[in-house]
Amino acid sequence: MPRKKLPIGIQTFREIREDNCYYVDKSGMAVDLIQTGKAYFLSRPRRFGKSLFLDTLKELFEGNRALFTGLAAEPVWDWSRKFPVIRVSFSDGVLQSRAQLDQRIRELLRVNRERLGLSLPAGLPETDLAGSFADLIRQAHQASGQRAVVLIDEYDKPILDNIDHSGVAAELRDGLKNLYSVLKGSDEHLKFVFLTGVSKFSKVSLFSGLNNLTDITLEERYSALCGYTDADVDMVFAPELPSLDRKLIRDWYNGYNWLGTPVYNPFGLLLLFRTRQFKAHWFETGTPTFLIKLLRERQQFTPDLSRIVASEALLSTFDVDNIPVEALMFQAGYLTIADVWQVPGRSEYTLKYPNLEVQTSLNDCLLQSLTDGRSPPVGKLYRLLQAQDFAGLKTLLHSFYASIANDWYRKNELSGFEGYYASIFYSYFAALGVDIRLEDPTNFGRIDMTVLFAGQVFLFEFKVVELNPAGSALQQLKDMAYADKYRARAEPIHLIGVEFSKTSRNIVGFEVETL
Incomplete structure (x- = not known):
């Protein structure tokens, strides 16, 4: 319930509006x-x-x-x-x-x-x-x-x-x-x-x-000692919800989990209520420059960030001389617990991005780090996917790979391998905030990347031509009948084979077939 005058020390938000305050x-x-x-x-x-x-x-x-x-x-x-x-x-x-x-x-x-x-x-x-x-x-x-x-x-x-x-x-x-x-x-x-x-x-x-x-x-x-639960949002902040998409509020700001009830970060949620805009309110208050530097130095395969498995001991502690990426990202709020596996005396946790705010913002930062701070045109990617403009999509991605500094390839020992080209590709789509499924399992194998967006299904297969000279990426999508998994959705299915060259360091093949 809104109060005009709140108890100091209990109040968790001041002046969303001039005349309303709320407390949890x-x-x-x-x-x-x-x-x-x-x-x-x-x-x-x-x-x-x-x-x-x-x-x-x-x-x-x-x-x-x-x-x-x-x-x-x-x-x-x-x-x-x-x-x-x-x-x-x-x-x-x-x-x-x-x-x-x-x-x-x-x-x-x-x-x-x-x-x-x-x-x-x-x-x-x-x-x-x-x-x-x-x-x-x-x-x-x-x-x-x-x-x-x-x-x-x-x-x-x-x-x-x-x-x-x-x-x-x-x-x-x-x-x-x-x-x-x-x-x-x-x-x-x-x-x-x-x-x-x-x-x-x-x-x-x-x-x-x-x-x-x-x-x-x-x-x-x-688990909910700090932060707001869904029940808090629906009850305490009910007057702020009209005109805002409730599901989008949840997808964008909820999801932090410490083995109990998931919670919202208060700072981001309250700024949403004030500005009425879905933005990276929390993320933008502290750009994780050290984390981005650490991820690049350790050549982190970015698709794995949304599915890391770590032990309780690894997550719970680190020191200045020994900083596991998993521990830093979890404790700093860039990853949270998705699942837990327990046997007597041992726990293992599968981690994930807590919400779209973190997923989109962190991947955008990773992309900027490859291009001397230039932000990728994510909005253009959105419009191209929506319009099914695959020629434009190829041009956009080709241009982005061409903008990656030579220094990155020189220092990245694994830059010739398929996974690292796919990693950049994934981060571009993750920065858009779409529904991405990595190594998507089917009865014949795994689709490299599935994207569900705007009533369409995009199936991607990646290859490095020097490593796979015998066959095309598109042909593998067809031979493995990967589209069968999604036919029941009765939506357009786009098979997209993307081929990279470690010599030219760019896309050299981009074939599309729509079913």
């Missing part, structure tokens, strides 16, 4: 966490509401009952007790050296001391960051008579901001490790600890000794 109540989950544990870690992508959830925890522990009137926490929380809260956030600004990090930590500790009415003891230098933090926790407990609450937001941001400079990132990691190591030794003075971030760095590298931290990132009951 997560206070019940907050109480559940507090009652069932003591120290938690939660990883979620940027702009997912992590900071806001910590605000909710802060207001609960400080006993601000008026902010929770009518919410799930009000009848079940003990409002007679108030706890000292130490709030540390690295969300603001970019720190580029250990000295800058240490200065920020000193300032954060000073602000918390002043807010709690405490002072730094004589003889304890501000430069002793671990000692100052430990003293702050101890004093907060002794002065209030209640054990302290420590809330750390974006604990890993200083490292991630410098992840493409491993030396700097390692220095910042060591500085943060010095700070966080205090938590283990201060256990007797702590009531509750909650850390949030985008990535989970290994305990050895960052949380050494902090073995009592419960990671709830992949706990089913907390």
Whole structure:
């Protein structure tokens, strides 16, 4: 329901319209966490509401009952007790050296001391960051008579901001490790600890000794702790839905999954309601330049991004010296869980793009990285497919391959193989946001790529002529009777054989037959 005045710390969106605000109540989950544990870690992508959830925890522990009137926490929380809260956030600004990090930590500790009415003891230098933090926790407990609450937001941001400079990132990691190591030794003075971030760095590298931290990132009951569910959208934001395609809202922004109820990224969804335009609102707030660089360096076959299989151990942790692509993409929000396979003691996850926003935007970035930042004319591809203009389609794709810098081929050892030409081809269509099926299974074999679009079926077969001199791509589509799988749809079926040459580095054959 819309409210004119919302409780601070619960409000999740301000001023969609000048006269309407909305809120999604997560206070019940907050109480559940507090009652069932003591120290938690939660990883979620940027702009997912992590900071806001910590605000909710802060207001609960400080006993601000008026902010929770009518919410799930009000009848079940003990409002007679108030706890000292130490709030540390690295969300603001970019720190580029250990000295800058240490200065920020000193300032954060000073602000918390002043807010709690405490002072730094004589003889304890501000430069002793671990000692100052430990003293702050101890004093907060002794002065209030209640054990302290420590809330750390974006604990890993200083490292991630410098992840493409491993030396700097390692220095910042060591500085943060010095700070966080205090938590283990201060256990007797702590009531509750909650850390949030985008990535989970290994305990050895960052949380050494902090073995009592419960990671709830992949706990089913907390999957929707941050983000909005379909039910939230239909109930809370119902006044914003008229004139917007409900299925398109779901396809474009929903789909993030941490083994429970799928959720929407709040930032993108709320900007949709404000602008009434389906755009890459979340993606555009932070172009993943390091990720694109990593994908290119490791010669990632882009069609595999939508079907990666990874173990729980691989997804859950990494370090600045060892960054698996799967872990980085999952933790940063560019991939999410599609399926899980479990046996006692082991879990494996199939990953996928969470939604069309990420699929289209990430593939567009990958294409731009091949052509010195020039955005491919995806809109033209849309119009050519819609009009069944195959001569124009061939010209468009030929022109794009011709625009790829020679440097890319020189550095890409696998550029002569079929998969890497198909990878670029796939990314072009994925950037369009159409329904793509890779290695599409039939009773005779697998179609390289199927595209379902505008009441039409496009079946693609790819070949590199130097590797397959005996037969054409189109003939294979016909010989294998791949079209039979889609005849029952009673839609036009286009068989498209695409042949590449590793010598000319371009399309040398493009045959089409429509059934």
